[in-house]
Amino acid sequence: MRWNFLALIGRVSLSFLAAVGRVALFTATAIRHSLTPRWYLRHIARQMMAIGYYSLPVIGLTAFFTGAVLALQIYIGSARFNAESAVATIVVIGITRELGPVIGGLMVAGRVSAAMAAELGTMRVTEQIDALVTLSTNPFKYLVAPRLIAAVITLPALILVADIIGVMGGYAVGTGKLNFNYAIYLKNTFQFLETMDVISGLVKAAVFGFLIALMGCYHGFNSTGGAQGVGRATTNAVVSASILILVTNYLVTELFFAK
Amino acid sequence: MTEQANNETPMIRLRDVHKRFGPKVVLDGLSLDVPKGQSVVVIGGSGTGKSVMLKCILGLLRPEQGLIEVDGENVLQMNAGEREQVLRKFGMLFQGAALFDSLPVWENVAFGLISAHNMKRSAAREIAIEKLAQVGLAPEVGNLSPAELSGGMQKRVGLARAIATDPEIIFFDEPTTGLDPIMADVINNLIVDSVKNLGATTLSITHDMASARKIADRIAMIYKGRIIWDGPVDQIDNSGNEYVDQFIHGRAEGPITMELRR
Numbered sequence: 001m002r003w004n005f006l007a008l009i010g011r012v013s014l015s016f017l018a019a020v021g022r023v024a025l026f027t028a029t030a031i032r033h034s035l036t037p038r039w040y041l042r043h044i045a046r047q048m049m050a051i052g053y054y055s056l057p058v059i060g061l062t063a064f065f066t067g068a069v070l071a072l073q074i075y076i077g078s079a080r081f082n083a084e085s086a087v088a089t090i091v092v093i094g095i096t097r098e099l100g101p102v103i104g105g106l107m108v109a110g111r112v113s114a115a116m117a118a119e120l121g122t123m124r125v126t127e128q129i130d131a132l133v134t135l136s137t138n139p140f141k142y143l144v145a146p147r148l149i150a151a152v153i154t155l156p157a158l159i160l161v162a163d164i165i166g167v168m169g170g171y172a173v174g175t176g177k178l179n180f181n182y183a184i185y186l187k188n189t190f191q192f193l194e195t196m197d198v199i200s201g202l203v204k205a206a207v208f209g210f211l212i213a214l215m216g217c218y219h220g221f222n223s224t225g226g227a228q229g230v231g232r233a234t235t236n237a238v239v240s241a242s243i244l245i246l247v248t249n250y251l252v253t254e255l256f257f258a259k
Numbered sequence: 260m261t262e263q264a265n266n267e268t269p270m271i272r273l274r275d276v277h278k279r280f281g282p283k284v285v286l287d288g289l290s291l292d293v294p295k296g297q298s299v300v301v302i303g304g305s306g307t308g309k310s311v312m313l314k315c316i317l318g319l320l321r322p323e324q325g326l327i328e329v330d331g332e333n334v335l336q337m338n339a340g341e342r343e344q345v346l347r348k349f350g351m352l353f354q355g356a357a358l359f360d361s362l363p364v365w366e367n368v369a370f371g372l373i374s375a376h377n378m379k380r381s382a383a384r385e386i387a388i389e390k391l392a393q394v395g396l397a398p399e400v401g402n403l404s405p406a407e408l409s410g411g412m413q414k415r416v417g418l419a420r421a422i423a424t425d426p427e428i429i430f431f432d433e434p435t436t437g438l439d440p441i442m443a444d445v446i447n448n449l450i451v452d453s454v455k456n457l458g459a460t461t462l463s464i465t466h467d468m469a470s471a472r473k474i475a476d477r478i479a480m481i482y483k484g485r486i487i488w489d490g491p492v493d494q495i496d497n498s499g500n501e502y503v504d505q506f507i508h509g510r511a512e513g514p515i516t517m518e519l520r521r
Contacts, residue, residue, distance in 0.1 A: 122360075130319050131357040134430075135420075136346045136375035138339070 026218050033140040034148045040141065047150030051112050051209075052158050062107050063162035066099050067091060067169025075178050087178070088188035091170035096197045100163040102249050105208035108155065109241040113216035116147055117237035120220025121230035129221070144221065147213045155209030156202040163201065200256040207252060208245050215241035268331045270295045270428060270460040271316060276325030278311055278484075285311045286322065287484035298454060298461045300471040300492075302506060303481035304515065309464035310354075312481070313430055316462075317349065318342050329428070347375055350421035350459075352450075354433040356413040358405035364416050365391070365401030371424045390419040393456075394449050411442040415449065422453045429454065431463035435470045447473040468507050471495075480506060482515065 074090045120143060123129050132139045167189060174180040216237045223233040271293035278286040285308045293299045303309050314320040316327055318334060327334050329345055337345065350371075358367045366373075368390050369383035378386075388398045394415040405413060414434065421429055434450060435443035447470050454461050454474075465471050471478055472492060479489040480503050488500040495507060505513030 119361075126355055127353050127357040128359055130314070130317075131351070131353055131359070133319055134317055134346060134349055134351040135371040136343045137370075138343070142374070 022222070023218060026221070027214060029140055030144045030148055030214060030217065033138065034145040038141060039149070040146050043142070043146035044150050047146050048154050050115070051108065051147075051151055051213075052154035055108050055111055055158060056161065058107050058111060059104050059158055059162045060165050062103055063095070063100060063166035064169035064172075066103055067095055067166035067171075068173045070094055070099065070166075071170035071173040071178065075174075084178075085188065087174055087180070088170065088185045089192045091174075092167050092189045092193050093197055095166035095170070096163050096193070096201045097253075098201075098249075100166050101159050101201045101204040101208060102245065104159045104162040105155070105205065105212065105245045105249075106242055108158065108208075109212045109215075109245060110238055112151070113212045113237040113241040114234045116213065116216025117220040117223070117234045118230055120217060121223030121233040124221060124223045125226055125230060139221070144213075144217045147217055148210060151209035151213035152206050153209075155205040155212070159201060159205035160198075163198065196256065200252070203256075204249060204252050207248055211244045211248065212241045215244065268295075269293055269328075270330055271462060272326070272328040273312070273316070274326040276312070276315060276322045276327060278308075278315060278320060278322045285484055286315070286325075289325070289481070289485055291479055291486050291489065293460055293462050294477075295460050296458060297476040298463070298474055299477045299479060300463045300465060300475035301479045301481050301486075302466060302468070302471050303464075304466060304506070307481045308484040309481055310432060313351075313432060313462070313464060317346070317351070317430070343375075347424070348427040349430065350424060350426035350428070351430040352414070352417045352421045352432065352434055354436055356405075356417035358413055358416055358420070360405055362405075363401065364396075364403050364405060364408070367405065367416060368401070368419045368423050370420065376424060386423060387419070390423050391416070393422070393453065394419045395445070411438055411445070414438065414442075414446055418446070418449055418453065422457060425457055427459055429457075429459050429461045431461065431465075431474075433465055433467075434463060434474075435465065435467045440469075443467065443470060444473075446470075450474050466506075468509075 071087055071091050074087050075084055078084050078086055078090075120129070123143070129139050129143070132142055171185055171189070174185045175182050219233040219237040219240070223229045225232070269292040271291075273289055273291045276286050276289045277284075289308065289312060291299075291301070291312075301309055301312065311320060315322045316329070316334070322335070329348070332345065334342060334345055358364075359370070362370070365384055365387040368387035369378075369380070372378040372383040372386060373380060384401075388401055391398065391401055396412065396415055396419070400408070400412070400416075405416065408416065418434075431450060434446055438446060450461075451474055461474070463471075463474060472495070475492045477490065478492050478495050479486050480500070481487070482502055488498050488503045490498060495503065498504065501514050505515050
C-alpha cells in the first residue's frame with residue numbers, strides 16, 4: 001500500500017516534469033520563430049483584429065462595471081475612517097495597476113485562448129497541420145508566431161482602453177451616485193497617478209498576452225483524440241492561461257514594486 | 260555517378276524502417292523502393308502501418324531505426340531547412356482532403372505557390388483556377404469556403420492542391436475512401452491523368468482494390484509493419500502469396516486474422 005502511494009507520487013512527479021519540459025521546448029521554439037523571419041504579416045493583422053478589436057465589447061463592459069463597483073466599495077470602506085476623498089485615486093491606481101490587466105487578461109484568456117486551442121486542435125485532428133508541413137510551411141511560423149506576436153502587441157492596447165473605461169466606470173458612479181464634484185473627481189484621479197502605475201499594467205498586459213497565446217497554441221497544437229481531445233485542449237488552455245496570469249501577476253508586481 | 264546508376268536510384272527508398280508507439284510496434288523493418296516515374300500503391304488492412312510509413316517519409320514522424328532516402332538523399336539526417344527544401348518536391352492528397360477551413364478554395368490550391376514558392380497572389384490565383392479546371396471544377400468554386408463543398412469536391416480540391424506546384428513526387432492517402440463508386444472512379448481517372456501529365460513518381464496507400472488496380476504500376480502489400488509482397492500490378496492475381504490472395508478477394512478466412520474481442 002505504502003509502495004503504491006510512493007509509486008503514485010513518482011508517476012505524478014515524472015508526468016509533471018515531462019509536461020514542464022514539453023511546454024519549455026514549445027515556448028523556446030515559438031519564441032525563436034516569432035523573432036526570426038519570415039513573418040506572415042497578413043496573419044498577424046488578422047490575429048490582431050481577432051484578439052483586439054473583437055474583444056473590445058467584452059473588455060469594455062467588464063472594465064466599466066469593475067471600475068463602478070470598485071468606486072462603490074472603496075467609498076463604503078473609506079467612509080469608516082472619513083477618507084471618502086481617496087475614492088478617485090484608489091480607483092485609478094487599482095484599475096491601472098491590477099484590475100485592468102488581470103480582469104482584462106482573464107476575460108481575453110477565456111475568449112481568445114479557447115478559440116486558439118479549438119482552431120489549432122481541429123487543424124491537428126483533421127491533418128491540416130500535417131498538410132502545412134507537406135506544403136513546405138513551418139506550422140510554428142505560420143500558426144503560432146502570428147498569434148504570439150499579435151497577442152503581445154494587442155493586449156497592452158486593449159488594456160489601455162480597459163483602463164480608461166474602468167476609470168470612467170468609477171467616475172460615473174462617483175459623480176452620479178456618490179455625489180462627487182465632476183472636476184474634483186477628475187483632479188483626484190490624475191493628481192496622484194504615476195506613469196509607472198500605467199506602464200506596469202501595460203507590461204503585465206504584454207506578458208499576459210504572451211501567456212494567453214502560448215497556452216492556446218500549445219494545447220491546440222498538441223491536441224489528440226478527435227472532438228473530445230479538442231474539447232479537452234480548449235478547457236486546458238483556458239485553465240492554464242488563467243492560472244499563469246495570476247501567478248505571473250504576482251511575480252511582475254514584485255518586480256516593479258517590491259521594496 | 261553514371262547516368263545508368265542515376266536511373267537505377269529509386270526516387271524513394273526505405274530500408275529496415277522501425278517505428279513504435281509505446282509498446283505497439285507499427286513498422287517492423289519495412290523496406291520498399293519507389294522507382295522514378297512509377298506509380299506504387301501500398302495495400303493493406305487498417306492499422307498495418309500504411310499511414311505511418313507515409314508520415315515517416317514526410318518527416319511528420321521520426322522512425323527509431325532505418326534508412327529513408329528521397330532522390331538518393333537520406334532525409335533522416337537532414338536539418339529542418341534541408342527537409343523543407345526536399346518537401347518542395349512533394350505534393351500530397353490527404354484522406355480527408357485536409358483543406359484549410361480559414362482560406363477560400365483557390366487559396367488552398369495556391370497555398371504552396373504563395374507560401375513556399377513566394378509567388379505573387381494574383382499569379383498564384385490564376386494557376387489555382389487552372390488546376391481547379393484540370394480536376395473538373397469551375398472557377399467560381401475557387402471563391403467558396405471548403406465547408407461549402409461535398410466530400411467528392413473536397414477530394415478534387417485536395418488533388419488540385421497536391422498538383423499545384425507540379426511536384427516530382429505525389430502521395431495519395433486513401434484517395435477514394437468515403438466516396439461513392441462513381442466519384443471514386445472519377446478521382447482515380449483524375450489521379451492517372453494528373454500523374455501522366457506531370458510525369459511524377461507517386462506512392463499511394465489504399466485498401467480499395469479497384470483504385471489500386473487503376474492507378475498502380477506496382478503494388479506492394481504491407482502486413483504487420485513489413486512489406487510481404489511487391490510486384491507489377493498485372494501479377495497481383497498470381498502473386499502466390501496467400502496473404503495477398505486473401506486481401507484482394509476480401510475473404511474473412513485465411514492467414515490474416517482480425518483481432519476481435521468477444
